[in-house]
Amino acid sequence: MIKEKLAMIRSEKINHQISQFAIFLLFTSLLHHMLFCFINTHVKQITTAPLVLTELSMIGVVFLFFLRKINLGSLILILFVIANTLVLVIFQSYFDPKEIRNFINPILLLWLGTQYNNKISTDRLVKWFGLIVLSVALFELAFSDLYQQIFNVLQFQIALGRSTEEALKFVTSNLSLNGVRWSGRNFLAFLGDHRISSVFLETVNVGNFSVLVAAWGLSKSSFKQGLLYISIGLFIGLLADSRFAVTLISGLILLRYCLSINMLKLIGYFMPVFMLAICFLIAEDQRVLSDDFKGRLGSTGYFILHFKPQEFFGLYNRHYTLFVDQGYAHILHFNGALLCLIMWVSLCWIKMQSDVGTRFKALISILIATSLAISGDSVFAFKWSALMWFLLGTLALNAYKKNETINRVEVSHA
Secondary structure, three states, rough: HHHHHHHHHHHHHHHHHHHHHHHHHHHHHHHHHHHHHHHHHHHHOOOHHHHHHHHHHHHHHHHHHHHHHHOOOHHHHHHHHHHHHHHHHHHOOOOOOOHHHHHHHHHHHHHHOOOOOOOHHHHHHHHHHHHHHHHHHHHHHOOOOOOOOHOHHHHHHHHHOOOHHHHHHOOOOOOHHHOOOOOOOOOOHOOOEEEOOOOHHOOHHHHHHHHHHHHHHHOOHHHHHHHHHHHHHHHHHHHHOOOOHHHHHHHHHHHHOOOOOOHHHHHHHHHHHHHHHHHHHOOOOHHHOOOOOHHEEEHHHHHHHOHHHHHHHHHOOOOOOOOOOOHHHHHHHOOOHHHHHHHHHHHHOOOOOOHHHHHHHHHHHHHHHHHHHHHOOHHHHEEEEEEEEHHHHHEOHHHHHHHHHHHHHHHHHH
16 A cells, blocks of 8 residues: 555656646747747847757657656557658658657647646636737737847748848848738738737747637637637737638637537548548649639649659659648658558547547647648647647546546545
């Protein structure tokens, strides 16, 4: 009995350490780009190395915790991702560590969420993160010149190789290139052409984050419980003038309150099939398409319909493009259909603790499936997706916690 009590105490201590680190990781993922941008603006030029090392060190610590409390299913998935990538490297004559990172990060961050038991609730965390992003966004909008003096986003992107010095000839601000809607805003035109990028420094991830926050609110049992999160998410999407975010949030609201939970779950599971069908129906050469929803969807469909047979399995050694705005084409070409299918089925099979978790999983499945149709790999961006996978983990039915609870009861009775 004493050994059992000591084991339980050690387990609780590890859980406490994991939970504390989880909070640190989430704040780091949210704010590290802004911190490095500040350093690049006022101290010294930053390369991609510090950003890569930050993410790698965070995930590395999670993996060390994972090794102390291994989940067999997660371990098998991690090993399969690594093996799949290494095998494909032989055929592709190409290797990018991001292709491993894109699939291992979600596994480890989801596991991290299953271990979370801190007194700070996940609702409070989402509220804090939403308000941080919103506050910085409002500061950026209201004091744009001061924001650009503090954070020279364009020079930071040039330092990271995500833009070039040529861009300086065509811009009149220090914002990112997509931080201005040159053709005029789609929403809230009275705000001018400025699109906020907040802590993420680019509008694409602002849009993804806004949908995530809204999805958290829409997963709640009642509209009243989720109203604050839905409002924050929608407002952030509007400030970023994100067509994707505002349209998707509006669609998710309709789906959430018009359909049963079983129908919502079914739509989430089969959303990739639905999105690919749309891409194929409007498929057209990207060179004649505009940079809008139809253009992005059409180019995704065009590329996949013109794949060589071996491309579907990641076995093609000619990389004619990196599919910057065609997520489905990118993951099929570089990762293969087998890994994509296994990862998606694994996501769908995750058991959730309650209807709240079931709804959240369905809603983020829709977010992932739609984002892959119009964007490259933004759905894998650590700065916002870390929170998404962590939240899913906190809502998942965790067999370890169930066993731990049973052991605690047995010890108390003994």
